[in-house]
Amino acid sequence: MGLIKEVPIYLEKFPGGGILTTSLDYVLSQSRASSIWYLLFGTACCAIELMATGASRYDFDRLGMIFRASPRQSDLIIAAGTITKKMAPRLRLLYDQMAEPRYVIAMGGCTIKGGPFYYDSYSVEKGIDHIIPVDVYIPGCPPRPESLLEGCLTLQKKVKKQKLADCS
């Protein structure tokens, strides 16, 4: 990534170099958005809907998304299911192990603000956005597969707008 970041700085010095950098931006962000590999992270009920979305009727593979078991090989973590206080450090660890650029989708009510377990529960983490930064929130309990696909398309739109200069 370091080499690609420096190339635009040199390219822009040439006449017409700006067109090359914007085209490079476009190609790279399109390719990044079309092939987001997600980490299999499902704790509770939303995990079943995640599996069903990856199965035959609503297919994830047509969006270019396939599951990976290791955080080092994935770009996206779909946090599906309730996160408890005991599980929160593990989620942070997984997020830290992912290579940049990395994205997070918070799927289901439990990851947004604790869901149905907000009241009277002593061990549920009320939302994951104070553990890891979230890009897309998908409400629902559990959200339908169509909602999840819409969430992934929203993420793709967000990725396509990213420029090289934003990535650190």
Add this chain to the structure above:
Amino acid sequence: MGPHHPSTHGVCRFLLTMDGEVVVKAVPYIGYLHRALEKICENRTYPQCLPILDRFEYCTSMSCEYAFCLATEKLAGIQAPERAEYLRVIMLELNRIASHLIWFGTTSLDLGAITPFLYGFREREDILDLFEMTCGQRLTYNYIRIGGVSRDVPPEFIPKAKEFLDKFPAKIEDYVKLLNENPIWMIRNQNVGILPREMALSYGDSGPVLRASGIKFDIRKDDPYSIYDRFDFNIPTGKVGDCYDRYLLRIEEMRQSSRIVRQALEQLPSGEIKTKVSANFKPPKGEVYSRIENSRGEMGIYIQSPGDSKKPLRVKMRGGSYNHLQVMPEIVKGGKIADLVAVMASMDIIMPEVDR
């Protein structure tokens, strides 16, 4: 191993002491999904507890709701109408088939076969269409209520259900052809994770795990609840108690469940679907423990009611997987890690049942 691992069916962590590739000792660490459901239920009225119980064991939400409604109805002496009982049995058995299909898909995925996963989930989508037609939800239904069910089935439910039941046996034959005589499947499952009869009984295992070890005990026949005594179905039993027996047993259970649904659809009477239960439902003082046959074993709900309150004093939930996970360290000793994965998949352990 875990808690985040593709084969641990949720979030379960094992601390393994290994000698090369052989497992010497395995200690399970749970609690990564402990959501304090029992504490939540103490501060909810009885009808408000039902969506919480849906999430107790989400693969068979109908069974969880039904166990709670059975306990509450026993406590308060309410009897649901005939049509409601038939609808409940239809939903419970369809839920059992859907849960076994999830088991089928994830077990094959764990052992490396990806095609059965897609087949299982394809059939499951048909069942979820039926559920969505009735109550609007695919996974956590909130359909079975105290005193009956919440809505009647629409007119297109019965023909669609019969259409599903007509084509389902052929699909089961497909799965059987794929896996039963497959040499890899047989080597990975036969004589792996043998659970002796006495150990199974002593540890409180129930459901398919107990029946695979040779003890013919099914709560639907031996301690019948609802209207199960009106249906004709067999209880398959295993001989050895290994993973292969458990696999064959669950495939056979899917066939028997479709038999029950077919009989229930034929005998479905017309009538009311819910007994009137007051908005300030206060059951009398008492306690009850009621149990049903879930797809993973015995599911029990213990309720203690203080008498003059809308909220229960204590709700304790008991899931089958709790005891299955307890016996796992005993039966994986001396095997390899891959055998541990096979055993965990075949016992069909779901972590929310263990952790609540």
Add this chain to the structure above:
Amino acid sequence: MDRTELTKYLLDRFSDKLQLLDTGKAEPVFILKAENLLEFCRTIKADDTLAIDFLCNIAAVDTGDLFEIVYSVASTKNRIRFDFKITMPYENAEIDSIQEFWAGANWHEREVWELFGINIRNHGNLTRFLLPDDWNQGFPMRKNWDAPDFVRMPEL
């Protein structure tokens, strides 16, 4: 064996130890004294008419004045199911472990200790397993428990 026969048999056999709690509901519930627990379990497991070989559930209840531990047992051979419970005061709440009769009691008792604080004698492995490892906020299932981030549902 139906409910009346079972009640009569148990009360005849264990008249000094058991007391029937008349709930009128499906399965009979008995009250047992804590010191008779091990002897009672041994007898019901060995008895041929009862042959209790399956422990369904152990539940602890905090009634506001006392602790109660409810054991639900069943037999797979004879169609029997009943409950028995032991009451104890809050201070020094202790009970014996019954895992020598039914090994499945191990985790149920561990959970009772962890969430309620009732000590189990002769258990051998009373360590945390449901709550986080660094939990220091007491025993959450007790009625008088509270914590700063515990949000109660407001009454409507």
